[in-house]
Amino acid sequence: MTAALCLRRHGIEVDVYEQAPELREAGAGVQISPNAARLLHRLGLGAQLDRVGVWPDALVMRRWDDNSVIVEQPAGKAIEERFGAPYDTLHRADLHPILVDALPRDVIHTGHRLVDVEQNRLVFDNGAHVQASVVIGADELRSVVMGRPRPTSRLLPGPVRDPAQLGAQGAAQAIDDGWVLARCMAALTRPVPERLRLYEELCSRRVAQVQVGSRSTPGFPSVRRCPATATRPASTSTAPDRVIRSSARPSGTVHP
8 A cells, every 4th residue: 555655756656456345344453663664644644643653662572481671762752863763653554544545545455366467467256357558466375466477577575575584574674665666667767677676686685784783683583482381470460651651742753
């Protein structure tokens, strides 16, 4: 959805095909770091995010068995002052409607499960066929687009990433990807295949940086999973108040 918004921002016509019969609330909590929050504000979605998001005062990672602190990082105003944009936490079911509502209704087509791609011609299970100039796959691990050859270099599979290697940047990277893709596609002086290659190069470089940072962070992603039979002591079952308390949000402080 973010990619569609970004492409339209550059005057590029886009249609979104969703296999679900209707758009429903789904998913879990997501973290929107300043790099992605800044982009959502540029898209004019800052006020909507402020209504549903939570701005934590600090981020603390603890061991499951003894509650000892692995890593701690200030958040809230400290992050906004440093990066010029807030660090938001919210439920995916709250973020998704914000993105959907920002798009015209005739752009999103539900009930279209992609079954094949033939030379940029999309074939759906409901019998519909659509010809596209560029096809962007956002269907992740079971991607129909990724499984097809790209004879014209106009098929762009969405990146498939290991969540354990992203440092909790999965949602933020998806937003980053949409913005970068739109910037690359707006480079009208370049042939389309060259624009897509530029996007893939930039995207791969960014993913590699995040993975290196994730692996170098103490306890992430090497934190041991809590065994199913283990029980955390009651005295450590609640996070410190300063971590879960939301700071008051000053208005008009995001710097695009």
